[in-house]
Amino acid sequence: MxxxxxxxxxxxxxxxxxxxxxxxxxxxxxxxxxxxxxxxxxxxxxxxxxxxxxxxxxxxxxxxxxxxxxxxxxxxxxxxxxxxxxxxxxxxxxxxxxxxxxxxxxxxxxxxxxxxxxxxxxxxxxxxxxxxxxxxxxxxxxxxxxxxxxxxxxxxxxxxxxxxxxxxxxxxxxxxxxxxxxxxxxxxxxxxxxxxxxxxxxxxxxxxxxxxxxxxxxxxxxxxxxxxxxxxxxxxxxxxxxxxxxxxxxxxxxxxxxxxxxxxxxxxxxxxxxxxxxxxxxxxxxxxxxxxxxxxxxxxxxxxxxxxxxxxxxxxxxxxxxxxxxxxxxxxxxxxxxxxxxxxxxxxxxxxxxxxxxxxxxxxxxxxxxxxxxxxxxxxxxxxxxxxxxxxxxxxxxIPVPVGHGPAAAAANIVALPTATFAGANPQAADPREAAVRDAFAQVRAAVAASASLRAVPSNLDPSLADAPADKAAVFVNGCVRSWREVGQAECATGDTASPTTVALIGDSHAAMWNPAFEQLADQRHWRLETLAKVTCPLQDLPIDSPYLGREYTECEQWRGQILARVTAEHPRLVVLSMSRRYGADFGFTSYDPAWINTLGHTVAQLRRSGASVLVLGPAPDPRSAVPACLSGHLDDATACAPARADAVSRAGVAAEQAAVTGAGGHYADVSDLFCTPERCPMIVGNTLVFRDDNHVTTEYARLLAPVFGALTDSAVTGE
Structure with a gap:
């Protein structure tokens, strides 16, 4: 009007x-x-x-x-x-x-x-x-x-x-x-x-x-x-x-x-x-x-x-x-x-x-x-x-579905050295197991180095660029990875569920992304594998806010207590701890800050008191972009999507975490070499796409690294 x-x-x-x-x-x-x-x-x-x-x-x-x-x-x-x-x-x-x-x-x-x-x-x-x-x-x-x-x-x-x-x-x-x-x-x-x-x-x-x-x-x-x-x-x-x-x-x-x-x-x-x-x-x-x-x-x-x-x-x-x-x-x-x-x-x-x-x-x-x-x-x-x-x-x-049109690439292959299982572990056999770790890492370094100069995206890329965003482990869709508002943890045991040897994979989505590797190991070694994960919820006792919920992330704090109580009650042989390092001030803390390092050490010590060996996996590099989308725009130059190692990995942060974990009686695996040469971090290794988005590895790359994680777990348990 x-x-x-x-x-x-x-x-x-x-x-x-x-x-x-x-x-x-x-x-x-x-x-x-x-x-x-x-x-x-x-x-x-x-x-x-x-x-x-x-x-x-x-x-x-x-x-x-x-x-x-x-x-x-x-x-x-x-x-x-x-x-x-x-x-x-x-x-x-x-x-x-x-x-x-x-x-x-x-x-x-x-x-x-x-x-x-x-x-x-x-x-x-x-x-x-x-x-x-x-x-x-x-x-x-x-x-x-x-x-x-x-x-x-x-x-x-x-x-x-x-x-x-x-x-x-x-x-x-x-x-x-x-x-x-x-x-x-x-x-x-x-x-x-x-x-x-x-x-x-x-x-x-x-x-x-x-x-x-x-x-x-x-x-x-x-x-x-x-x-x-x-x-x-x-x-x-x-x-x-x-x-x-x-x-x-x-x-x-x-x-x-x-x-x-x-x-x-x-x-x-x-x-x-x-x-x-x-x-x-x-x-x-x-x-x-x-x-x-x-x-x-x-x-x-x-x-x-x-x-x-x-x-x-x-x-x-x-x-x-x-x-x-x-x-x-x-x-x-x-x-x-x-x-x-x-x-x-x-x-x-x-x-x-x-x-x-x-x-x-x-x-x-x-x-x-x-x-x-x-x-x-x-x-x-x-x-x-x-x-x-x-x-x-x-x-x-x-605009067609983007596919690699470079020559088909040979698949990378990582072969594990023969090692004893947990049941036959001999505390005096540390050297062969350390050798297995060194050999597995050397194989991956060679595969990463061979792929560092790859330019044309291979025609046999696995998974394909179109399929990559949906390439999630089953635990992401079957309720094992708890969403924002969910607490508690369903029974998410795989492998040999009757086995007396339990391995617990615990953390946020960056723990869950390694599930395909540990599931493969569980089938081979007759472990009972439990995957206990919650989105954006590291296990450390850190007061946490949720940018998604716009409030204190009370569900995360409650879930942490439930998981720690479950570990204490179940006495797993090994706890593998993994988490994202992309937490910033929006969450009330920042990855690698003093609170992060201190609580990581305290968490490892608490898990050790349950009788479990503890293996903490270092950070996967930050790709700096959504990898499938980036590669779809650089089909003839995959190196354009490969960040510099110095930008993708915090060397100081990894060193601080390693000191805190080993000081608390745990084992720490710096996995940077599983992704990067000393200079860059290629997003394709062999014909395997490394990341399905801007921070999670594909199920194929996780399975490719299974022998490495097998050697690391053997070393962690034997080293007790």
Whole structure:
């Protein structure tokens, strides 16, 4: 509604209503600026993602108001006109940006990553991308390789809302008309309905934020309450308009302050949406409700400024463009995404938004032929959507599944020297076992060195680049590796489960990734192998936070206690301890810091008191990128994906760990030579792909190293 001021006899200022609200246009500017600055990593705007919540409340207000006015006037909703107006307003611009994003991704991204982006593009073009990201478990606030279509999740929520909301309003009007003729034009039944929908949705959002954060963040059921709040403001506008001007101004200014405060005080580790989303949603409701009285006064003094309204007009297109430009421009230019590049991306995307507004958005919205015909509007928008989806599907065919086209490489082969089993271990036979360790390491060093200069990715790469991301050991999918919220440990024994010799493989996902090697050994040596692992949960007694959960990782602390108690009760012959070394300050500690080293020694000592021998595996090198995607973009030069050893392995950290472990009576295996020459760490050894992602080894490489781990375990047990 446009808000025009008039002076009433008392001398106070009131407002007259027309259809357009310039302050809401300015509020759109606040929302899009918050999102853009957050995604650009501008310091201080740590909670700018709440701009999407502001958009949701605005949409709920505008759409509910429109539908309510039509129902109250005609006792019906012209669905064709409603959907046609929404379609021509939103779909052509979204399709235009989607096509441009997919084509640019095909040009600048590694083929394997680009193909995943095209699938995201199809889902986004069909406005179900939010459920694709939820199903993948995407962490919107901390994604490692975010999709350039990831921001389309909110469009999916909006479009699903547009499909459901009118039907809900019509159904309510019909039901009320049947029960109480003449009551369908009253706002109260719809207000009660939206209140119930909002309460149920908010409850789901709070619960799912804890148990399933990705579904809580991306799904309509957990976001509907934000749209419902906007709808409640629309239905209660007569009550808002009874507020004195001063009270309305205070409410509006307080709401705007709340939005700005959450932009700076929330952060990527805030559990979201949960209860935290109440703050920006309430703030937006206060701005909209108060603005129905104050108009260009109160927060309207800022929001109604021409500059803010101009940004508000391009907010939709700017939102569409900013994220793919931020992600893809550095790739296109071959430059790092530093602050200057991100600032450039902000301005470039704003320029593209202005062009899109004038060439796509406005023609779609205001073309006379489209405005006259809902069918034509829907047809044009449907064609735009179909073209976008087909473009992504076509690119999936144009960009083939990447495969190595170099000569077939000989498979690496590591042969174990004959050694005695645990049952026949002789404490005096240390030298032959140490010789077995040296021989196994020498074989791997030779294989790694022979592959260090490999350029063309072998045609017989195992696993293939396309299969690598899914190349996970069975323990990752059968419940043996406990997820974020799970505690306790199921019976995960393999090998000879009746054997009196138990080997326990314990740690986080970096322990579980070695399971294929130890499972092979368990079958050969008749061990009872127990794999006890939990994601992002090292066994050391470290206070730990979870960036994924946005809170203290109490499940990890509980699981540690349960596992240590289990080791004490079961008395395994050998405990093999392994964990990632990629923990940073976000977790409350950093790998290799004094707390890490001290607690590692204490943990080894505690495990030793159970009577077990303890073998701690050193860190696998950090590949510095997602290896399959990197190799897919360098099929003729695999060395481009091989990091320098000095960058991939912390020599000082390994030395400190080794001292702590041996000092506590354990054995330490520096495995760096199993991956690296003195200079570099090749990502292919023989024809075996080493990593399936940016930090976990493939099952094939784990099995290749089984003889090495066999020699290490023999040495650890014999050395007691």
């Amino acid at each position: 446009t808000v025009r001021q008039e002076v009433i006899p008392s001398g106070t200022t009131r407002t007259k209503r027309s259809e357009f609200r310039p302050d809401i246009e300015g509020l759109r500017a606040v929302a899009v600026i918050a999102v853009v600055l957050y995604h650009a990593g501008i310091p201080g705007v740590t909670g700018g993602y709440i701009g999407v919540d502001v958009f949701f409340v605005i949409s709920g207000f505008l759409i509910t108001g429109l539908l309510w006015r039509e129902v109250a006037t005609t006792n019906a909703v012209a669905l064709g006109s409603f959907y046609g107006a929404r379609a021509r307003r939103l779909l052509p611009a979204a399709a235009t940006v989607g096509i441009a994003t997919a084509i640019t991704a095909a040009i600048v991204l590694p083929p394997l990553q680009a193909r995943s982006v095209f699938v995201d593009g199809v889902a986004s073009a069909l406005y179900v991308g939010n459920y694709r990201f939820a199903q993948q478990g995407t962490d919107y606030l901390a994604a490692d390789l975010p999709s350039p279509f990831q921001h389309y999740w909110s469009l999916g929520v909006e479009e699903q809302f547009y499909l459901v909301w009118p039907l809900l309003i019509i159904g309510t009007a019909w039901l009320i008309g049947r029960l109480r003729p003449g009551a369908a034009a009253r706002a109260l039944p719809y207000t009660v309905l939206l209140g119930l929908v909002g309460a149920a949705s908010l409850t789901a959002a709070v619960l799912w934020t804890r148990i399933s954060p990705s579904w809580a963040f991306f799904s309509l059921p957990t976001r509907a309450w934000e749209l419902a709040v906007g709808g409640l403001v629309a239905l209660t506008l007569p009550q808002w308009r009874q507020l004195p001007l001063l009270s309305a101004a205070v409410a509006g200014c307080g709401g705007l302050a709340l939005i700005l405060l959450t932009c700076t005080q929330l952060g990527p580790h805030t559990p979201y949406p949960g209860t935290a989303a109440l703050l920006p949603v309430l703030g937006t409701a206060l701005v909209i409700g108060g603005g129905s009285v104050t108009g260009s006064l109160g927060p309207g003094r800022l929001l109604c400024r021409p500059a803010m309204r101009a940004i508000g007009r391009i907010s939709y297109s700017w939102y569409l463009w900013h994220w793919p430009v931020l992600l893809l421009l550095p790739q296109l230019l071959g430059e790092p995404a530093g602050l200057p590049a991100r600032l450039s991306a902000i301005f470039i995307s704003a320029g593209l938004a202005v062009i899109t507004l004038h060439l796509v958005e406005n023609p779609g919205r205001f073309a006379a032929a489209l405005r006259r015909s809902a069918k034509t509007s829907l047809a044009v928008a449907g064609v735009a959507t179909g073209v976008a989806a087909c473009a992504c599907l076509l690119l999936l065919r144009v």
